[in-house]
Amino acid sequence: MRLFVGLDVSSFDMKGCILDQEGSKVDTFTVSNDLPGATVLKERILGLAKGRKVESVKIGLESTSVYSFHPSMFLHYDEDLKVFDTQVFVINPKQIANFKKSYSDMNKTDEIDxxxxxxxxRFGRNQMSIVKESQYVALQQLTRSRYHLVKMMTKEKQHFLQHLNFKCSNFSHEVDSSAFGNAMMDLFLERYSLEELAQMPLDELAAFLxxxxxxxxxxxxxxxxxxxxxVRSSYRLDKVVEDSMDLLLGTSIELIRSFQKQIKEIDKAITRLMTGLSQTLETIPGIGPVYAAGIIAEIGQIERFEDESKIAKYAGLYWRKHQSGRFTAEDTSLSRQGNEYLRYYLVEAANSVRRQIPEYREFYQKKCLEVPKHQHKRALVxxxxxxxxxxxxxxRKRQVFAQERCVKI
Structure with a gap:
């Protein structure tokens, strides 16, 4: 006999439902989402398993940020539950929502969920167990935090450029140098007016840079x-507006530099963790410890995936098929589902790898030439x-990268 446990997890409690292999309800309950509550849950499952000669137990939880993390890890690592070949699955809420549509006239309550x-x-739609080792969990927290910091820094850079365009409308057209370089940012922090910059001796400005x-x-x-x-060809601002722009530029610069500092600290922590992890991704030219960590942290044990197509689907790097009768659509969009963190690190790694490995560079260039629009984005994906x-x-093979054995498409 097999038991299937569904847990609807919130910050306060866990609503549980246990089904047998025929789909009949064996038990329903509510426990608190803490260590005592998880212990009660465990004992309840063990009591049912022992009384019914259960061969296996499968437990499913929706991925609800930090709320599902602790109970999933508690149940996965419990030695008593392992006796019954227990597997724990953390499931994408979208998959549950889509599955629920097959039930007609069903209300939205935690017990029903x-x-x-x-x-x-029970239907076996989810075949991937949770990430196991603590190193992967630690790496995952670091790489995901880094991802969010990069996104915030990118957004702040957009604000900075917007403010810069107010202050010096022709900067991006005339200056062939990054506005985010240390020298440029220091120049903006000095809060020179446009007139001051225009009248500054050229050798003094060059020496400053x-x-x-x-x-x-x-x-x-x-x-x-x-x-x-x-500066000389840009529009002039009223002093009140220019002073405001100077303040906003300075604020953006401080935020950007703060983000850069925090990202560097996280990168150092990632590098330290990666030294103790056995992996071969860093042997690929263009992939360093950060990109390797971002990929490995989300994949976890490679055995969780049946093959490479499952990894691609998990990352959202696949295109849905649209077919009806004899018609098959050729132009379909990239899936918007999947693990956004894994997709980000794979795309960033690919962008780096294509600059280092001729095969990937040629493949990227070939894909760029296939379409008239969004060439870079499409080719990179x-x-x-x-x-x-x-x-x-x-x-999967625990091999190091070798150009002559490079995987062909």
């Missing part, structure tokens, strides 16, 4: 000239999908 989750697990840019400008005079050209095959092969 627990039943639907149990029935979903070279000093704050740590001598990284190959031609500081040329950059200084372009800045003054942009397709390159990331190709990279999934290589990642799967190296992790």
């Amino acid at each position: 627990a039943f639907v989750i149990a029935d979903y697990v 070279q000093e704050h840019g740590k001598n990284r400008f190959s031609d500081p005079d040329k950059v200084a000239t372009s800045i003054q050209r942009a 397709l390159t990331a999908r190709k990279l999934v095959r290589l990642v799967d092969a190296l992790l």
Whole structure:
């Protein structure tokens, strides 16, 4: 006999429903979402399992941020439950919502949701167990936090450019240098007015850039000239507005630098953890410890996936088929579902790898030429999908990368 447990988890409690292999309700209950409540849940499952000669227990929970993490790990690691070949599945809520649509006239309550989750697990629709080792969990928290910091920094950079366009409307057109370089940001922090920048001696401005840019400008005079050209051709602002823009630019710069500092600290922590983890992804040219960590943290044990196509689908790197009768659509959109963190790190890694490995560079260029619009974005996603095959092969076979054995598409 087999038991299927569905748990609807909230910050306060867990609503449970236990079904047998025929789909009949064996038990329903509510326990608190804490260690005592999880212990009661465990004892309840064990009592039913022992009394019915149960061969296996499958437990399903929706992925509800931190609320499902602790109970899933508690149930997965429990030695008493392992006797009954217990498996724990953390399921995408969208999958449960879609599955629930097959039931007609069903209300939305926590008790009903627990039943639907149990029935979903009973049908065997979810085959992937949770990530096991603590190293993967630790890496996952770090790489996901880094992802959110990068997103916030990107958004702040957009705000910065918007404010910069107010202050110096021609900067982006005239200046052939990043506005986010250390020298440029220090220049904006000084809160020079446009007139001051326009009248500043060229050699003084060039010396400022070279000093704050740590001598990284190959031609500081040329950059200084372009800045003054942009300043002189830009619209002038009222002093009140310009002062406001200076304040906002300074605030954005401080935020961006703070994000950069925190990302560096997280990168150091990721690198330390990766030194103790056996993996071969870093042998791929273009993939360092951060990108490797982001991929490994979300994949976990490669054995959780049947093959590379399952990894691609888990990451959302697949295109839905649209077919009816003899018609098959050729133009279909990329799935918007999947693990956004894994998709991000795979795409970023692919962008780095295609600059290092000729095969991936040629593949990227080929895909760019296939369409007139969104060439880079489409080609990069397709390159990331190709990279999934290589990642799967190296992790599954525990091999190091070798150009002559590079996985072909």
